[in-house]
Amino acid sequence: xxxxxxxxxxxxxMLTGPAFGMGQGLKVCLESGPPPLSSEAHExxxxxxxxxxxxxxxxxxxxxxxxxxxxxxxxxxxxxxGLLSAGVCQLAGGFPLVSDALRAPSEVPWPVELxxxxxxxxxxxxxxxxxxxRSVDYRLILGKSAGKPAVANLDEVKxxxxxxxxxxxxxxxxxxxxxxxxxxxxxxxxxxxAGVLAALARGDGDAALVEGPQFDAWRxxxxxxxxxxxxxxxxxxxxxxxxxxxxxxxxxxxFDEAIADLLESRDLEAAFAxxxxxxxxxxxPVVLPPLTQRLLGQSQ
Numbered sequence: 001x002x003x004x005x006x007x008x009x010x011x012x013x014m015l016t017g018p019a020f021g022m023g024q025g026l027k028v029c030l031e032s033g034p035p036p037l038s039s040e041a042h043e044x045x046x047x048x049x050x051x052x053x054x055x056x057x058x059x060x061x062x063x064x065x066x067x068x069x070x071x072x073x074x075x076x077x078x079x080x081x082g083l084l085s086a087g088v089c090q091l092a093g094g095f096p097l098v099s100d101a102l103r104a105p106s107e108v109p110w111p112v113e114l115x116x117x118x119x120x121x122x123x124x125x126x127x128x129x130x131x132x133x134r135s136v137d138y139r140l141i142l143g144k145s146a147g148k149p150a151v152a153n154l155d156e157v158k159x160x161x162x163x164x165x166x167x168x169x170x171x172x173x174x175x176x177x178x179x180x181x182x183x184x185x186x187x188x189x190x191x192x193x194a195g196v197l198a199a200l201a202r203g204d205g206d207a208a209l210v211e212g213p214q215f216d217a218w219r220x221x222x223x224x225x226x227x228x229x230x231x232x233x234x235x236x237x238x239x240x241x242x243x244x245x246x247x248x249x250x251x252x253x254x255f256d257e258a259i260a261d262l263l264e265s266r267d268l269e270a271a272f273a274x275x276x277x278x279x280x281x282x283x284x285p286v287v288l289p290p291l292t293q294r295l296l297g298q299s300q
Contacts, residue, residue: 025060028242029080029089032065034195035217036277037094040065045213046094046240048271049133049262053242056258064089064115068191075110077101081124082112084245091251095129096136096169097239098288102127125245130255132239132282133268137212138170140232143200146207151230154182162186163196163205169291170209173234176296201227209234213277220276236296239282 028050030038038044047063054061066083068076077100080092095101105124112122140151151157154177164171166188174186187205189196197218200208207230215229241259244252262268263281272279 025062026054026057026091027062027064027089028054029064029066029083029092031076031094032067035221036213036275043275045134045272045275045277048275049268050093050242052262052267052271053255053258056262057254066113066115069113077127078105078110078124079112080243081105081127082110082122083114084127084243085125086112086114086120086122088114090248091130091242091244091255093242094240095243097129097132097241097286098169099290102129102243102287125247127243128246128249128252129287130242130244130252131259132241132286133259133263134272135237135239135280135283137237137280138173138209138234139212139215140230141197141200141208141210141215142228142230143203143206143208144226145203146230149228149230151207151232154178154232154234157207158182158185160185160206161204163189163200163208164210165196166190169236169238170211172291172296173236174209197227201225212280216277236288237280237283238288239286241282 030044030046030050032039035042036045038047038050050063051061064083066079069079077095080095083089084092104126107123109121109123111119113119140154140157142149142151146160148156154174158181162174162182162185164174164186168191171186171188174182189199189204196208196210197215199205201222212233215227218227219225242252242255259268269279
């Protein structure tokens with residue numbers, strides 16, 4: 001079956017025009033960041049997934065690294081769209097599949113910083129996504145000053161100093177909980193700083209809501225750290241995948257074939273395990289609906 005799928009993919013590559021010509025390289029944009037994000041300094045889970053797909057398709061791979069712009073008006077989704085619309089890359093990996101991020105773009109050209117440092121105004125295209133290859137959970141991590149060893153519900157931490165990366169989904173989940181019951185307790189950590197878990201380890205807060213893989217990476221890098229998992233998991237989980245402009249539909253369909261096979265064969269799971277991460281498989285819904293206060297406020 002795997003050989004059949006590869007044969008279908010190769011046949012499709014021959015029929016979809018010059019953009020998919022045999023032997024042509026595959027250019028993918030990835031955000032550069034600390035573990036578990038990918039970077040030139042270390043492997044990272046999204047780079048591992050990208051390499052597996054490129055190998056499956058038999059295409060040479062070129063990674064274009066970018067950093068999320070850190071200012072009040074920044075929009076990571078528009079930044080990725082701008083890189084794709086400017087022709088910097090064909091696809092982008094590590095993209096959260098949330099309908100807000102995939103919605104139709106504004107007609108107003110968006111300022112994009114290109115990898116060479118040039119800033120250009122780019123008319124954004126329409127994004128489409130491939131089959132997701134992983135999902136992300138949100139965990140409450142306890143610092144040394146936490147008043148209990150385990151937490152079953154966010155209602156239990158009212159009055160604590162709660163850390164979250166500024167403007168992140170984790171930040172918004174805390175702010176929306178209980179109709180804003182924790183709003184006065186949330187401390188927003190700027191993205192440009194060393195990180196939420198580093199701040200928690202310094203004693204800047206009592207607990208932090210972070211992405212699960214983020215804590216796995218921290219624990220691997222700091223085995224003697226006093227930070228501990230509270231056991232709490234928010235009900236909301238987000239799928240992560242590749243996105244491209246809708247004019248690249250043929251390539252996205254090839255990625256769908258590759259990812260489905262890599263998940264079924266557990267090759268993706270093995271690649272993650274080599275880096276010390278447990279693959280969290282995609283969940284339903286594939287794309288989260290609009291992030292309303294009701295959706296953000298749901299919890300276990």
